[in-house]
Structure formats: C-alpha cells, structure tokens
Amino acid sequence: MPEEPWTILKLLHWTTDYFKKNKVAEPRASAEVLLAHLLSRDRLFLYLNYDRPMEAEELATFRTFVRRRLAGEPNQYITGTQEFWSLPFRVNPDVLIPRPETEVLLETVLEFLGSPETEIRLLDLGTGSGAIAVSLAREFDLIKIVATDSSKAAVKLAQENALLNQVDSKIHFVCADMFSAFSSVSWKFAVVATNPPYVSQAEFSELPREIRDYEPRYALDGGPDGLAAIKHIIREAPAVLSQGGALIMEIGAHQGESVSGLVKASQHYESYRIIKDYSGLDRVLFALKKE
Ligand SMILES: C[S@@+](CC[C@H](N)C(=O)[O-])C[C@H]1O[C@@H](n2cnc3c(N)ncnc32)[C@H](O)[C@@H]1O
Numbered sequence: 228m229p230e231e232p233w234t235i236l237k238l239l240h241w242t243t244d245y246f247k248k249n250k251v252a253e254p255r256a257s258a259e260v261l262l263a264h265l266l267s268r269d270r271l272f273l274y275l276n277y278d279r280p281m282e283a284e285e286l287a288t289f290r291t292f293v294r295r296r297l298a299g300e301p302n303q304y305i306t307g308t309q310e311f312w313s314l315p316f317r318v319n320p321d322v323l324i325p326r327p328e329t330e331v332l333l334e335t336v337l338e339f340l341g342s343p344e345t346e347i348r349l350l351d352l353g354t355g356s357g358a359i360a361v362s363l364a365r366e367f368d369l370i371k372i373v374a375t376d377s378s379k380a381a382v383k384l385a386q387e388n389a390l391l392n393q394v395d396s397k398i399h400f401v402c403a404d405m406f407s408a409f410s411s412v413s414w415k416f417a418v419v420a421t422n423p424p425y426v427s428q429a430e431f432s433e434l435p436r437e438i439r440d441y442e443p444r445y446a447l448d449g450g451p452d453g454l455a456a457i458k459h460i461i462r463e464a465p466a467v468l469s470q471g472g473a474l475i476m477e478i479g480a481h482q483g484e485s486v487s488g489l490v491k492a493s494q495h496y497e498s499y500r501i502i503k504d505y506s507g508l509d510r511v512l513f514a515l516k517k518e
Pocket of ligand 1: 322323324325329352353354356357358375376377378381403405422423424425445446447456
C-alpha cells in the first residue's frame with residue numbers, strides 16, 4: 228500500500244511531538260512559524276490548508292529548519308524576521324532579536340515627547356536591528372534620528388530595516404563606539420534612547436543556550452557586574468543632551484537600585500525614575516538632564 232502523503236496537518240503534528248520530546252519551547256507555535264515561513268505564507272494559511280500535501284523539496288528544507296531549531300537556534304534567526312512594535316524587522320545573528328520589554332522604553336519616549344510641533348532630534352545608541360530608531364521614526368513626522376552601533380554588520384541591517392519600514396530619510400546611521408562620533412561635532416539631542424548590553428558575567432553563563440550560543444555576545448555582555456556600558460552612558464549622555472533633554476535607557480530586571488545610585492552620584496541629572504515592565508521588573512531609567 229502506498230504511504231499516505233505528508234500534509235500540512237500531519238507535518239505539524241509530527242513536528243510538535245518531536246519538539247515536545249526534545250524540550251523545544253512552545254513546540255506547536257514553533258512548528259507553525261517555521262512551516263509558514265517555508266511556504267512564504269502566514270499561520271492562518273496553515274489552518275485553512277491542513278490537507279495540502281507537501282512536496283519532497285519542501286520536506287527536505289523543512290527538515291533542515293527542524294534540525295536547526297533542535298540545536299537551539301531561535302526561530303527568528305531561521306526565518307530571518309521578528310515583529311516589533313507591530314512592524315516587520317529583518318534579524319540575523321549579528322543583532323539581538325528585539326524583545327517585547329523594549330516597548331516599555333518606546334512608551335516612555337512617546338510619553339516624554341508628547342506631540343511635538345517642531346523637529347526633535349533623538350539619538351539611538353546601540354541600534355542593533357534598528358528596532359528603537361525605526362519604530363520611533365514611524366511615530367513622529369518631525370523627527371531626525373541618529374542611530375549608532377559599534378558593529379558594522381548591525382548598522383547595515385538596521386539600514387535595511389529603515390528602508391523596509393520606509394523611514395530611511397529620517398535616520399542617519401553611524402558605525403561608532405559609544406559617543407565617539409560626537410567628540411568633534413556638537414550635536415545635541417532631546418532624547419538619548421538606548422538599550423545597552425547589561426547582562427552580568429554571572430547571569431550570562433545562566434542564560435538559556437538559545438540566547439547564549441546564538442545571540443551576539445557584544446549585544447548582551449555588560450561586563451563583570453553588567454553595568455559597564457550603563458555607567459559609561461550615564462556619565463557621557465549629558466554632553467550630547469540639549470537643555471531639558473532626557474536619557475531613556477533600558478536596564479536589567481534587578482538593576483534599578485544600582486542604576487539609581489549611579490544617576491544620583493553623577494549629579495548631572497535633575498530628576499530620575501525607574502519604570503517597571505508588565506512583569507513588575509525594573510526595565511527603564513528615565514533621567515532628566517540638569518538645566
Ligand atoms: C541589547 S542590544 C540592543 C539592540 C537594539 N537597540 C534593541 O533594542 O533591540 C545592544 C546593542 O549595543 C551595541 N553595542 C555594544 N557595545 C557598544 C559600544 N561600545 N558602542 C556602540 N554600540 C555598542 C551592540 O552591537 C548591540 O547592537
């Protein structure tokens with residue numbers, strides 16, 4: 228008797244079971260995302276076409292996806308995409324996969340800027356995929372953003388994401404270490420928005436292998452105590468902030484107290500607060516530059 232063909236439904240069942248047995252997180256969702264990507268369709272297409280037979284070539288490619296996922300590679304690097312702020316972003320192992328927590332930073336920027344009537348200048352330091360710069364460029368008509376990263380590959384991808392989301396004319400990309408691009412130019416920004424590397428060395432070794440082995444270490448590693456980049460930014464941001472400007476920075480879940488101490492000690496800020504995320508964890512520093 229001929230073997231029954233592999234249909235979408237049969238493949239989803241098989242893959243979900245296989246992922247479950249091998250302790251892959253969210254097995255069904257993961258299988259659906261990979262299969263939808265393979266077929267260049269959305270997940271709804273799968274539900275509406277459960278009986279569609281799979282072709283031999285499709286099955287062979289899908290097998291490579293399953294193998295990569297099983298080795299711990301995140302879905303987003305296999306599909307090359309991640310949605311953030313309801314926008315599409317291309318991602319690859321040169322950049323951090325944008326996280327939903329970073330939307331708290333965006334909300335803080337939106338609240339601070341309100342509805343500006345004149346052009347605002349904003350610096351996104353450590354732009355990675357361009358998630359912050361691109362999303363904010365979509366939110367404001369009158370905005371000029373400078374987005375920097377020390378990784379050339381990240382800057383290249385962020386530029387592609389700006390084009391993809393049609394905001395390339397609003398963002399100027401620079402490959403530079405920290406604030407070095409501004410040492411000889413006196414640019415001033417209303418906001419420095421940044422999600423720096425803030426994972427401590429102890430935390431790094433405890434990260435799930437999907438993150439530790441696949442996401443770029445330079446995007447995560449904040450030195451022995453996780454505060455190396457944060458300290459640098461708190462110290463240097465006032466020089467590029469305009470009067471009444473704000474440093475709005477993502478921080479680690481338990482860094483609120485130490486970050487508050489650093490801001491207080493710097494004496495460059497008039498006021499500051501730590502904003503929690505939806506899980507009640509420390510997530511964003513908002514610090515207003517002293518007049
Ligand atoms: C946590 S990731 C954030 C990426 C992106 N902004 C986001 O929110 O998804 C930190 C980024 O900072 C960049 N970075 C690390 N050290 C840097 C430095 N010294 N100067 C500039 N950028 C740096 C990394 O390349 C990485 O893209």
